[in-house]
Amino acid sequence: MSDVLLRVENLRSGYGRIEVLHGISLEVREGELVSIVGANGAGKTTLLLTLSALVRTRAGSTTLDGARLSGLRPHAIVARGLIHVPEGRLILAQMSIEENLQLGAARTPAVQRRAAIDAMYARFPVLGERRALPAGSLSGGEQQMLAIARGLLAKPRLLLLDEPSMGLAPKLVDAIFSIIAEVRASGTAVLLVEQNARKALALADRAYVLERGRITLSGTGGELLHQPAVVEAYLGSHA
Amino acid sequence: MFDQQLANGIFLGAVYALFAVGYTLIFGVLDILNLAHSAIFMASSFVALALVGHGMPFWAAFLAATAFGGVLSVVLDRVAFAPLRARGVGGGALGPLISSIAFGIIVVSVVRGIFGPDEVGYPAGAVVSANLHIGHATFTAIDLSVLVISLLMMIMLSLLLKATSLGRAIRAVAENTKAASLLGIDVERTIGLTFLIAGALGAAAGILIGAQFNAVGILMGQRIELKGLAVIILGGMGSIPGAVLGGFLLGLLEVFSVAYLSSSYRDAIAFAVMFLILIVRPAGLLGKRAARTA
Numbered sequence: 001m002s003d004v005l006l007r008v009e010n011l012r013s014g015y016g017r018i019e020v021l022h023g024i025s026l027e028v029r030e031g032e033l034v035s036i037v038g039a040n041g042a043g044k045t046t047l048l049l050t051l052s053a054l055v056r057t058r059a060g061s062t063t064l065d066g067a068r069l070s071g072l073r074p075h076a077i078v079a080r081g082l083i084h085v086p087e088g089r090l091i092l093a094q095m096s097i098e099e100n101l102q103l104g105a106a107r108t109p110a111v112q113r114r115a116a117i118d119a120m121y122a123r124f125p126v127l128g129e130r131r132a133l134p135a136g137s138l139s140g141g142e143q144q145m146l147a148i149a150r151g152l153l154a155k156p157r158l159l160l161l162d163e164p165s166m167g168l169a170p171k172l173v174d175a176i177f178s179i180i181a182e183v184r185a186s187g188t189a190v191l192l193v194e195q196n197a198r199k200a201l202a203l204a205d206r207a208y209v210l211e212r213g214r215i216t217l218s219g220t221g222g223e224l225l226h227q228p229a230v231v232e233a234y235l236g237s238h239a
Numbered sequence: 240m241f242d243q244q245l246a247n248g249i250f251l252g253a254v255y256a257l258f259a260v261g262y263t264l265i266f267g268v269l270d271i272l273n274l275a276h277s278a279i280f281m282a283s284s285f286v287a288l289a290l291v292g293h294g295m296p297f298w299a300a301f302l303a304a305t306a307f308g309g310v311l312s313v314v315l316d317r318v319a320f321a322p323l324r325a326r327g328v329g330g331g332a333l334g335p336l337i338s339s340i341a342f343g344i345i346v347v348s349v350v351r352g353i354f355g356p357d358e359v360g361y362p363a364g365a366v367v368s369a370n371l372h373i374g375h376a377t378f379t380a381i382d383l384s385v386l387v388i389s390l391l392m393m394i395m396l397s398l399l400l401k402a403t404s405l406g407r408a409i410r411a412v413a414e415n416t417k418a419a420s421l422l423g424i425d426v427e428r429t430i431g432l433t434f435l436i437a438g439a440l441g442a443a444a445g446i447l448i449g450a451q452f453n454a455v456g457i458l459m460g461q462r463i464e465l466k467g468l469a470v471i472i473l474g475g476m477g478s479i480p481g482a483v484l485g486g487f488l489l490g491l492l493e494v495f496s497v498a499y500l501s502s503s504y505r506d507a508i509a510f511a512v513m514f515l516i517l518i519v520r521p522a523g524l525l526g527k528r529a530a531r532t533a
């Protein structure tokens with residue numbers, strides 16, 4: 001079995017008096033693509049926000065490469081290589097595309113930064129063509145590409161993606177999924193949260209099903225894709 | 240006459256602009272009105288005066304008291320704003336407004352306790368005051384230095400915001416703190432540095448205006464407080480170029496209404512004109528945000 005990169009043990013968190021995650025345990029190994037599927041409101045976004053310390057951990061622990069993340073502030077977690085591309089993208093709409101990427105590459109030494117950003121422009125030509133424009137002028141799909149490009153520039157050990165295909169037309173959904181496949185092929189571990197369970201499971205090495213704040217099933221992507229319970233709950237409408 | 244008034248308006252406007260730039264910077268980043276900005280402006284002016292009184296040359300006192308204002312502003316953030324921020328009380332709430340008023344009142348009280356309630360001037364000869372002439376306008380070397388220093392500081396600020404990684408971080412925090420955190424920006428540190436810069440700018444404005452009018456007094460903060468607020472609203476909340484434009488506009492309006500209309504209506508006329516401008520442009524001259532809908 002290959003090395004565990006991210007280990008989450010008995011994680012609890014929530015908002016105010018409400019506990020949303022009731023003891024989550026999961027792991028992501030080096031180079032693996034792990035998907036989390038679950039209904040709306042199951043706690044997928046809360047899980048990723050808790051990993052990034054934007055929501056406080058109430059109990060349990062998170063380690064990356066064996067080093068404890070719980071207790072660190074968000075910027076310190078980014079510095080360890082846990083890079084989170086959030087739900088809704090959160091691109092900086094008033095800043096230019098170039099500046100968004102500069103911010104992503106902030107921890108790359110200045111001499112290498114230009115080349116790293118230009119490499120992203122080569123990979124996503126739309127971004128290069130509009131580099132000087134405000135990021136808010138991009139379409140939804142382009143903004144998602146910008147958010148992923150910005151995340152990749154931060155040199156992730158593990159990339160967290162929260163619903164990257166949300167709100168996109170089918171053609172763009174395919175484009176985003178092939179970008180995710182490329183990221184995994186380049187050796188970067190990915191933890192992917194998706195509404196589009198069929199595509200997410202098809203791409204995943206392993207997957208977890210999250211239901212009302214608890215992990216209820218786990219297995220390889222292929223296994224879950226054929227589990228009757230999963231098919232009924234999450235794949236029915238796509239069949 | 241016109242040349243002279245124009246020059247006077249520009250000199251006055253430069254200081255208003257410098258004061259307002261720091262004020263609007265905090266609003267732009269945190270969405271809060273920092274009502275202690277004017278207390279820092281006033282306190283730093285006293286610190287510069289005291290340092291000159293102890294024999295320090297004016298330029299050195301200017302630098303030291305500007306740094307003092309920056310540090311006091313960081314203390315302000317830690318004491319008045321950071322605790323509320325940590326509890327999730329953000330922009331738009333009244334808590335930060337009240338705590339900044341409280342901090343400002345404490346600063347004013349301490350300054351009054353140390354320096355007394357009277358307006359004081361610089362010792363003779365401490366500030367260079369040679370007369371200069373351009374066209375039909377006569378002004379002093381300190382007038383000109385005030386203008387040059389204010390312009391330099393505002394140019395440095397806009398370069399910092401545009402072209403440095405700190406500037407990018409400040410703008411990222413201003414736009415979305417959550418997104419900034421996920422980009423690895425230390426949000427609290429960035430806010431602290433923003434207060435340092437804003438406080439130093441407000442302090443510099445206070446020191447310069449004290450030297451320009453050769454009068455440093457406990458009420459100088461109160462006098463500029465509402466004007467500064469008017470200037471940043473006029474310029475467009477959070478807009479640095481807007482604050483600069485608004486500052487010069489207010490300086491010119493005040494000087495010209497005294498010269499051509501009546502000194503007793505100076506503030507009334509200046510504020511009436513600003514009011515009219517805001518009717519036409521509710522988001523301010525350079526404001527990007529439309530009037531808030533929700």
Ligand SMILES: Nc1ncnc2c1ncn2[C@@H]1O[C@H](COP(=O)(O)OP(=O)(O)O)[C@@H](O)[C@H]1O
Nearest residue numbers: 015018020038039040041042043044045046047
């Ligand atoms: N900021 C918040 N404050 C209070 N409750 C929240 C907040 N965000 C999410 N929740 C609640 O937490 C639960 C999980 O939400 P979320 O993690 O967004 O689910 P998912 O991403 O799986 O759709 C939901 O019941 C939601 O209403």
Ligand SMILES: [Mg+2]
Nearest residue numbers: 044045087163
């Ligand atoms: Mg979600």
